[in-house]
Amino acid sequence: MARMPGTTWKPLTTNFTRKKTAKRRVILHVADSESTSIHGWMSHPSARASCHFYVARDGSIEQYVDTDYMAWTSGEGNYNSIGIETQGKSDGPWTDAQCKALARIIAWAHKTHGVPLRLMASSKSSEHGIGWHRLGVDGRWFPTLPSMLAGRTQRGGGEKWSSATGKSCPGDDRIPQIPGILDAAKTLTAPAPKPARQASTGGTGKYTVKDGDSWWSISRKLGVSMEALIAANDATPTTTLYTGQRLNTGRARRYRITRANVLNVRTGPGLRFPVLGSAPKGTIITATGKTSDGWVEGATPYMASKGQAGWWSGHELTEEK
Numbered sequence: 001m002a003r004m005p006g007t008t009w010k011p012l013t014t015n016f017t018r019k020k021t022a023k024r025r026v027i028l029h030v031a032d033s034e035s036t037s038i039h040g041w042m043s044h045p046s047a048r049a050s051c052h053f054y055v056a057r058d059g060s061i062e063q064y065v066d067t068d069y070m071a072w073t074s075g076e077g078n079y080n081s082i083g084i085e086t087q088g089k090s091d092g093p094w095t096d097a098q099c100k101a102l103a104r105i106i107a108w109a110h111k112t113h114g115v116p117l118r119l120m121a122s123s124k125s126s127e128h129g130i131g132w133h134r135l136g137v138d139g140r141w142f143p144t145l146p147s148m149l150a151g152r153t154q155r156g157g158g159e160k161w162s163s164a165t166g167k168s169c170p171g172d173d174r175i176p177q178i179p180g181i182l183d184a185a186k187t188l189t190a191p192a193p194k195p196a197r198q199a200s201t202g203g204t205g206k207y208t209v210k211d212g213d214s215w216w217s218i219s220r221k222l223g224v225s226m227e228a229l230i231a232a233n234d235a236t237p238t239t240t241l242y243t244g245q246r247l248n249t250g251r252a253r254r255y256r257i258t259r260a261n262v263l264n265v266r267t268g269p270g271l272r273f274p275v276l277g278s279a280p281k282g283t284i285i286t287a288t289g290k291t292s293d294g295w296v297e298g299a300t301p302y303m304a305s306k307g308q309a310g311w312w313s314g315h316e317l318t319e320e321k
């Protein structure tokens with residue numbers, strides 16, 4: 001059984017073929033109807049037509065035929081196609097809600113049936129992916145390639161998806177919307193972004209939560225991604241913050257040289273930054289780790305001037321909070 005979640009299941013009892021076939025295409029149509037449902041019409045034996053899904057202008061979706069079975073939407077293309085009809089007359093675009101619903105169905109068809117997320121170039125049997133009725137409809141007056149509005153005649157033949165000539169389905173205003181709908185479907189199927197690498201909590205700076213702070217506002221203040229900030233604190237986006245709480249910033253510790261070239265002065269933990277030359281006051285150094293004895297290591301080498309390599313000494317450093 002292949003039924004899409006979040007749709008209204010209104011099974012037809014006639015006008016489809018109860019035979020399991022692999023689905024390699026999604027083909028888009030317009031019903032030339034302003035009804036919010038065409039279930040009644042498709043239930044009539046004389047209709048001799050059906051579709052798997054119907055998308056109304058408000059984005060609501062009805063499913064009429066299990067996608068394992070064959071609906072009668074696209075003539076010679078029915079055997080491996082998922083057919084979607086949509087509310088509307090031939091002219092005018094799909095609503096935003098319809099575009100979003102179509103993207104959801106395409107994403108679902110990709111995950112459930114392996115329909116490739118690409119635009120079909122014609123109705124030829126070798127073509128799989130996302131198509132629209134016009135690809136398989138004849139009409140000498142359709143525009144020529146590379147216009148998306150070209151029909152079967154202009155595309156060098158292929159399966160005949162309609163016995164009618166010149167059928168505009170799904171319409172000149174809707175066909176150009178299809179690449180955007182496909183992009184939206186790709187976004188829906190994209191794997192979740194990899195979690196940010198767990199920051200070394202020992203080596204990151206600290207931040208004290210203030211009134212009105214949120215994970216988002218703190219991440220903006222610190223210049224780190226919200227994901228990295230949350231990961232550095234072993235938290236989730238819904239973890240509650242309270243005023244005065246100490247957070248790991250998820251950012252390397254930053255030290256500013258507050259006095260340069262002073263002798264034997266150091267504040268805070270000793271630093272083992274290998275550096276080149278001598279750094280002026282105000283220079284910011286980032287450190288990525290902290291050793292068990294409280295020393296900070298792994299600085300970004302400072303290379304303001306080419307000189308001899310050395311260890312930090314004789315500089316006063318203050319950690320930036």
Ligand SMILES: [Zn+2]
Nearest residue numbers: 029030133169
């Ligand atoms: Zn059609």
